[in-house]
Amino acid sequence: MSLEGRHALVTGGGTGIGLAIARALATAGATVTITGRRANVLGEAGDIHGLNPVMMDVTVESSIIDAVQRATRAHGPITICVANAGIAEGRALQKTELSFWRRIMQTNLDGAFLTIRECLQGMQTEGWGRVIAVASVAGLRGLKGAPAYTASKHGLVGLIRGLSEDYLGTDITFNALCPGYTDTDIVLQNTESIAARAGISPDAARELMISANRHGRLIDPAEVGAAALWLCEPGAESVNGQAIEIAGGQV
Structure with a gap:
């Protein structure tokens, strides 16, 4: 139980990749809080897998602040933050209204920034932390037909790389996972x-x-969960500022 005593928060943790990561961390002994907007989905995942659901909307700053505070009061400082919540929609540039662009950025990039910002407080208090952003292969190359999504995931990888430089020499690391389909x-x-x-x-x-x-x-979601777990376990302390491809070959 290598993560016993650690408190992890996984956004979008009720389904898909987020749930796979949450399950992997919980299996390793972490106390895991999962967040999302659908109470029924979160509740079912929590009951089945022993996870702690908290309602949170990553497009609303006050919702993120409140959810992190509630999770911290219930289970202690968050020392593992998985910014997973996101939307994947494609649209040609000439058909991309500003409202669509902003919705993609607000969810995929702003939501991750705010979640990480709030969770970092606990990591600094504890002197240890792992931040993992679930990006995409679209964060490393262009995805045809999805310029807004591609830009959001490139921005997310850039955020992780910038933060890794800011916290060099500490026991807090920042990495991005970049799965294929x-x-x-x-x-x-x-x-x-x-x-x-x-x-x-x-x-x-x-x-x-x-x-x-x-x-x-x-890709099996469990493969992404295994990669996230590895980044949190002993032996991965020097893996920092990386965008790790999980795509079956070179991107």
């Missing part, structure tokens, strides 16, 4: 969206995403 509900949503935009069948749209992963299959 992962077998979650988001892939199902994107299947329908890509099929509609490209005028192809849903099966063909799904194959497009699978073929984008170099090893020709979707």
Whole structure:
């Protein structure tokens, strides 16, 4: 139980990659708080997997501040912060209204910044911390048809790299995980969206995403969970400021 005594907060922790990371951390002994906007989803995940649900909307600063404070009062300082909550939507630039752009940035980048900012207080108090942002391969290269999403994930990787420089020499590290297409509900949503935009069948749209992963299959969310756990365990202290690809091959 290498993480016994640690308190982790995982945004978007009720489903998909967030839930896989939360489960991995809990299995290693951490007390895990999961956040999200859907009480029923959070409650079910909490009951089944022994996680602690807290309602939080990453697009609202006051909601983030309140949720982190409530989690801290209940379970102690947060020393593992996983900024996972995000949305993945594609839209051509000429069809991108400012409201769409801002919604992507507010969720994927602003939400991560605010979550990390609030959780860092506990890490500084404890003198130890691990910050993990769930970015994407789109944070390392351009994703066709999704300039806003690509920009948000590049910004997230940049945030992590900047913070890693600010805290060099401390026991707080900052890293980003960059998965390829992962077998979650988001892939199902994107299947329908890509099929509609490209005028192809849903099966063909799904194959497009699978073929984008170099090893020709979707990533299992548990693989991302295992990577997050590794970053928090003893032996990963010198892994800092990295954007780690989980994509089946070189991006």
